[in-house]
């Protein structure tokens with residue numbers, strides 16, 4: 001038995017590269033996150049926040065005449081305290097300790113992807129960094145742009161890039177059509193390895209949003225981002241469990257985590 005998962009769940013994660021868990025958040029916590037998420041996107045839609053990703057598979061993913069889009073907001077913990085509380089949720093961190101096999105859990109970055117009904121873009125199949133926590137804020141399936149995975153693909157290691165210049169996209173070989181859909185209820189969480197090939201379909205539903213909140217964490221002992229990249233990831237390096245023994249406190253290294 002792990003801290004947050006059963007032995008069977010830990011084995012499932014090892015075999016498949018992901019685990020689907022329920023009831024981590026109380027109904028009140030879930031409601032607050034869901035409401036504040038909507039408030040955040042309302043503010044974003046007033047044009048005062050960063051732009052949308054157009055969700056194409058062209059070389060430059062931000063230039064497209066596609067009618068589809070994924071609306072994104074990064075660093076949600078900078079927008080409302082409820083998101084930060086979720087990043088440090090003790091039940092979630094127990095599970096992360098089980099799957100990462102480290103007591104030293106550090107924040108990498110967070111983001112939200114909102115796919116509107118009828119015109120929510122797909123998210124091409126790809127691999128990611130460290131370990132990801134994908135909180136579903138709506139019931140999700142292939143019709144409204146739900147998550148799809150290639151179970152066991154984490155065992156293949158880092159795969160060759162195809163298509164996009166600035167990501168690890170595998171949309172040619174690992175098609176979304178052949179991937180396994182994750183059927184999730186509102187509040188469900190999928191935790192997956194950075195090496196799991198995953199992506200999501202178009203939201204072609206008539207009236208179903210696809211809202212998600214993604215957190216990526218890493219083991220504090222893992223290879224760290226170079227200092228100049230850290231400026232792109234506010235909150236990077238924040239420890240939610242354990243210790244970062246390699247943190248150098250000299251003034252010259254104050255923006256570094258090594």
Ligand SMILES: O=C(O)CCC(=O)C(=O)O
Nearest residue numbers: 113123128147199200214
């Ligand atoms: O929005 C999605 O469905 C997928 C997002 C994702 O996997 C990512 O941003 O790394």
